[in-house]
Amino acid sequence: MSVATKSPSLVRAAARAPRRLRWALLVIGLAIALWLPNGLYPAVAVDMLCWALFAVAVDLLLGYTGLLSFGHAAFWGTSAYATGLVAIHLGVPFPVAVLSGALVAAVLAVPIGYLAVRRTGIYFAMVTLAFAQMIYYIANNRRGLTGGENGLQSVPRELFGLDLTDAYYFYYAALPVVLLGLWAAWRIVNSPFGRVLVGIRDNPARARALGYPVHRYKLLAFVLSAFIAGLGGGLFAMAHRFVTLDTLHWTTSGKAVVMVVLGGIGTLWGGVLGAGLLVRLEDWLSFSGFEAVGLVTGGLFVVVVLVFRRGLWGTAAELLRRRSGLRRVRGGEQG
Amino acid sequence: MVGTVLATHALTRDFRGFRAVDGVDLAVAAGTVHALVGPNGAGKTTLFNLLTGFLRPTSGRIEVGGRDITGLPPERIAGLGVARSFQITSLFPMLSAREHVELALQGRGRLGWRFWRSAKLLGRFRDRADELLAMVGFEELAEVPSDALPYGRKRALELALALALDPVVLLLDEPTAGMGLEDVDRTVDLVDRVRAGRTVVLVEHNMSVVGRLADRVTVLQGGRVLAEGAYDEVRADERVITAYLGAPDAAG
Numbered sequence: 001m002s003v004a005t006k007s008p009s010l011v012r013a014a015a016r017a018p019r020r021l022r023w024a025l026l027v028i029g030l031a032i033a034l035w036l037p038n039g040l041y042p043a044v045a046v047d048m049l050c051w052a053l054f055a056v057a058v059d060l061l062l063g064y065t066g067l068l069s070f071g072h073a074a075f076w077g078t079s080a081y082a083t084g085l086v087a088i089h090l091g092v093p094f095p096v097a098v099l100s101g102a103l104v105a106a107v108l109a110v111p112i113g114y115l116a117v118r119r120t121g122i123y124f125a126m127v128t129l130a131f132a133q134m135i136y137y138i139a140n141n142r143r144g145l146t147g148g149e150n151g152l153q154s155v156p157r158e159l160f161g162l163d164l165t166d167a168y169y170f171y172y173a174a175l176p177v178v179l180l181g182l183w184a185a186w187r188i189v190n191s192p193f194g195r196v197l198v199g200i201r202d203n204p205a206r207a208r209a210l211g212y213p214v215h216r217y218k219l220l221a222f223v224l225s226a227f228i229a230g231l232g233g234g235l236f237a238m239a240h241r242f243v244t245l246d247t248l249h250w251t252t253s254g255k256a257v258v259m260v261v262l263g264g265i266g267t268l269w270g271g272v273l274g275a276g277l278l279v280r281l282e283d284w285l286s287f288s289g290f291e292a293v294g295l296v297t298g299g300l301f302v303v304v305v306l307v308f309r310r311g312l313w314g315t316a317a318e319l320l321r322r323r324s325g326l327r328r329v330r331g332g333e334q335g
Numbered sequence: 336m337v338g339t340v341l342a343t344h345a346l347t348r349d350f351r352g353f354r355a356v357d358g359v360d361l362a363v364a365a366g367t368v369h370a371l372v373g374p375n376g377a378g379k380t381t382l383f384n385l386l387t388g389f390l391r392p393t394s395g396r397i398e399v400g401g402r403d404i405t406g407l408p409p410e411r412i413a414g415l416g417v418a419r420s421f422q423i424t425s426l427f428p429m430l431s432a433r434e435h436v437e438l439a440l441q442g443r444g445r446l447g448w449r450f451w452r453s454a455k456l457l458g459r460f461r462d463r464a465d466e467l468l469a470m471v472g473f474e475e476l477a478e479v480p481s482d483a484l485p486y487g488r489k490r491a492l493e494l495a496l497a498l499a500l501d502p503v504v505l506l507l508d509e510p511t512a513g514m515g516l517e518d519v520d521r522t523v524d525l526v527d528r529v530r531a532g533r534t535v536v537l538v539e540h541n542m543s544v545v546g547r548l549a550d551r552v553t554v555l556q557g558g559r560v561l562a563e564g565a566y567d568e569v570r571a572d573e574r575v576i577t578a579y580l581g582a583p584d585a586a587g
Contacts, residue, residue, distance in 0.1 A: 193450035202427045211413035211442040
């Protein structure tokens with residue numbers, strides 16, 4: 001056979017990192033997560049957690065379903081407001097408030113997703129953006145509920161009477177919720193459902209010919225993604241103890257997409273890396289009194305996109321494969 | 336006379352003023368191999384796309400097993416036991432041959448919705464997948480991403496995918512297109528083997544393949560049915576010869 005040069009076992013090895021390496025990465029990742037607020041300003045570390053969830057949620061759609069949502073702030077922000085309102089009016093422990101916020105975001109994703117998944121590519125992005133703008137204006141007008149431009153203030157941060165006013169302790173209280181969200185995303189990607197999503201991403205017509213109702217699969221992916229984005233948004237509300245209209249602004253959607261592209265589309269963990277990097281950079285720039293933060297982050301974005309086409313995580317994984325002397329066979333383009 | 340498993344009634348499809356399929360009445364008898372032939376642009380692939388729901392008819396009806404399926408989406412038609420292959424190989428570039436067939440087998444159950452379970456569950460389809468791959472002559476390369484497969488293997492995988500749905504009606508769009516003689520023979524043998532218990536509708540340019548496989552042949556031209564009958568009848572038909580070779584006077 002003409003492709004005898006690529007033996008099956010070799011291809012399989014190239015497709016996924018070796019088991020031992022994956023475990024090592026997991027341990028290193030957990031160690032970093034546990035150490036983070038000791039090495040950084042704890043409030044920044046908490047922000048990283050929230051944005052990591054948001055970026056992973058966007059990658060679930062962009063990388064694994066082939067849908068670029070440019071309106072995910074709708075779910076992040078809606079969950080932030082819902083979480084805040086639940087915490088203010090019901091005084092429940094904060095993880096319960098965050099979960100209910102994420103649920104509200106998931107419910108909102110049903111009608112928006114139902115209409116949006118009927119379109120692909122730029123049209124899908126525009127439809128999601130349009131809905132997000134609608135939510136933004138609704139939130140701005142319903143001042144009685146959202147506080148309008150003043151935002152939702154003094155959100156209580158309650159957990160069985162523990163004192164979580166210090167961001168350092170809140171970080172460790174929030175970490176389990178984040179790990180749960182990240183695990184959920186990983187599970188979805190590596191499930192029978194995830195396999196169908198990748199099929200739909202690569203060849204929707206073929207998936208339909210195999211009997212898969214493509215729209216309904218995309219809708220479920222959209223709702224699950226909104227839920228995970230909602231977890232991040234709810235935690236964000238808890239972390240800052242107030243919610244502003246910024247959480248619903250289109251630039252918030254854009255920031256999450258930038259994080260995914262920085263880390264690497266379709267790598268899942270790349271989103272975590274991108275979130276960590278961007279949050280750290282923005283904090284460092286604003287702390288040093290630099291005015292044009294967007295100029296630097298935008299410049300970084302351009303450089304990464306041009307130099308590392310697969311994003312930081314994707315490129316690192318690629319180099320690792322090369323170093324083990326294995327040719328990458330998966331993925332269409334040449335490195 | 337055996338029952339009709341697939342039928343169209345005055346099936347018509349327009350594209351911006353151009354009528355690609357024009358009032359086609361087709362009756363495919365259960366258990367037969369029925370070939371659709373005709374020059375390029377005769378409407379064969381459009382007809383296929385109508386039959387499988389990838390296109391909606393402008394007018395007319397389609398029935399499968401007496402049930403009206405006009406306007407149903409492709410996934411529903413596939414669920415009713417009508418499977419198709421594609422003329423231009425249509426695969427998932429990142430998935431291996433085995434993963435393809437597993438995905439096709441999984442489509443018949445509800446497992447595809449289980450986002451909270453491990454993808455390792457797909458291992459339960461492995462034996463059946465390997466069986467189907469062996470059937471189409473795929474003993475090796477089952478783990479290579481389909482992108483890296485040679486052309487003949489991709490075509491074989493197309494067939495395995497359609498077979499994985501265990502279809503009542505198997506629609507094959509030019510299964511031997513672009514194949515060498517040896518692969519053509521293999522494909523003919525394969526279709527001959529898998530036709531047991533099913534009905535096969537075949538779009539094919541290679542007349543020797545049609546002659547060897549088809550019980551009945553429908554000739555299309557300009558979107559209309561030009562002739563229909565057994566292979567030998569159709570081949571001897573004046574109108575068919577004209578359609579393929581040009582008018583007798585023009586040919587001298």
